Amino acid sequence: MLAEPQPLSIGVVRESAPGERRVALVPKLVERLVKRGLRVVVEPGAGAGALLADEAFEEAGAELGNAWGADIVLKVSPPDKFEITKLHFDTVLIGLLKPLSDVDGIAALERSRVTAFAMEAIPRITRAQAMDALSSQSSVAGYRAVLLAAERLTRFFPMLTTAAGTVPPAKVLVLGAGVAELQALATAKRLGARTTGYDVRPEVAEQVRSVGAHWLDLGIEAVGEGGYARELTEEERAEQQRRLTAAITKFDVVITTALVPGRRAPTLVTAEAVRGMPAGGVIVDLAGESGGNCELTEPGAEIVAHEVTICSPLNLAGEMPGHASELYARNVTELIELLVDGAGRLSLDFTDPIVSGACVAGRARKDS
Incomplete structure (x- = not known):
């Protein structure tokens, strides 16, 4: 048998x-x-x-x-x-x-x-959305990144009115408009921060605004024929970085997650930008596994440079x-x-x- x-x-x-x-x-x-x-x-x-x-x-x-x-x-x-x-x-x-x-x-x-x-x-197609582990784990990482920043920041996130005076809200900048970044913006907003988002793709501005954040407009358009994005010239890229560096210095917290599969992560936060940030500020760099988006990042480590704390955790999702x-x-x-x-x-x-x-x-x- x-x-x-x-x-x-x-x-x-x-x-x-x-x-x-x-x-x-x-x-x-x-x-x-x-x-x-x-x-x-x-x-x-x-x-x-x-x-x-x-x-x-x-x-x-x-x-x-x-x-x-x-x-x-x-x-x-x-x-x-x-x-x-x-x-x-x-x-x-x-x-x-x-x-x-x-x-x-x-x-x-x-x-x-x-x-x-x-x-x-897994391909990013509609039928595979329920299998999209990158998105599910990025959502966790974006949430945890804000909690990490709030813990390290030397100031309150929300605005507080007390007998001793009014404390203004922390200003948080999130670079990118993917799943992790939108979750970070939404979480920071819930904690009472004044949130701003930026991405090289101007067409995602509405997604940033949909979670209650302001859109950082650097004044450089990359729209080509038919409404499609065009590649920036070398001069435009240099000007874009200059304007981004100047903008970063106005924020207490910067969170960045820009990764390019199989390549080194692009540098978005220069050493000059770090020097210009308020003392006690925080950068959470989630691109550490590919070298990091901050010029001063040490992947997997937490350091202090120019009185700014730079955190580069390699597995935030694993912490929740x-x-x-x-x-x-x-x-x-x-x-x-x-x-x-x-x-x-x-x-x-x-x-x-x-x-x-x-x-x-x-x-x-x-x-x-």
């Missing part, structure tokens, strides 16, 4: 990267996958950093065991060299794998014949592991459900732009 086929297994491993407290799946999403007939195996202690006990995973239908031996292994941070050796031939790996910066790691996965899907490589894990787990679950058919079997359709776009290593991708 033929044995019944085993259900597809999903492995949730414990993160080993320093300071990484997130977990790739949470109990409420375990329940969702188990209802689909999938087997979820959780490495003991995988959720400890996010204060999720092993018992919570078991109550949701998971089992504790060797998660590295599962058919699909879930991670947050990229696996290190030792962890890659734990992955079986033809394992499917899903995680934030840094495909553009961790070239050696992707090559090691390729050599191990692992099929790897990078959450940050509860909600960060929940959001990431939803992104991952949506991808898993795309990769698994109605019968609970792995079905990698590389004609699907989401599947092909997110796959950064694997024989199936090459052979398609």
Whole structure:
């Protein structure tokens, strides 16, 4: 008599990267996958950093065991060299794998014949919005960046009227208008600061205003034919930087997150701008992993230069592991459900732009 086929297994491993407290799946999403007939195996202690006990995973239908031996292994941070050796031939790996910066790691996965899907490589299309881990984790980082700035600033964020006089609100400038930046603007506004946003794309001014912030207009237009943005000339770029530097000196807090995938982050905050900021001011530079947007940034460190505190945390989302894990787990679950058919079997359709776009290593991708 033929044995019944085993259900597809999903492995949730414990993160080993320093300071990484997130977990790739949470109990409420375990329940969702188990209802689909999938087997979820959780490495003991995988959720400890996010204060999720092993018992919570078991109550949701998971089992504790060797998660590295599962058919699909879930991670947050990229696996290190030792962890890659734990992955079986033809394992499917899903995680934030840094495909553009961790070239050696992707090559090691390729050599191990692992099929790897990078959450940050999922195409930015409407159908993939629920899988957009970059946006979900950026939202957390933008929120945390403001709290970090408020803690380091030597003044109040909100305006206060007291018997001793009126304290004016802190002035906060956020450079960029992406998910992290808009969340930062909204959070700073809730804390009572006077908020201002800036982006090289003038068409996002309304998004900045939609969260109650002012728009920083440097007076340089980059609109070309048909309303499309045109490339600035060298002279215009120099003038833009000069005007931005002058503007930065008027703010108590500057938050910046500009990243260019696979390249060094652009310098937006010059040493001259730092020198001109008020004493006790704060810069939170979220682009430290790519060198930073501030000329004086030391990635991963907190320094004081010209009486201004410059913070460059490398994993702010990992500092709020509860909600960060929940959001990431939803992104991952949506991808898993795309990769698994109605019968609970792995079905990698590389004609699907989401599947092909997110796959950064694997024989199936090459052979398609």
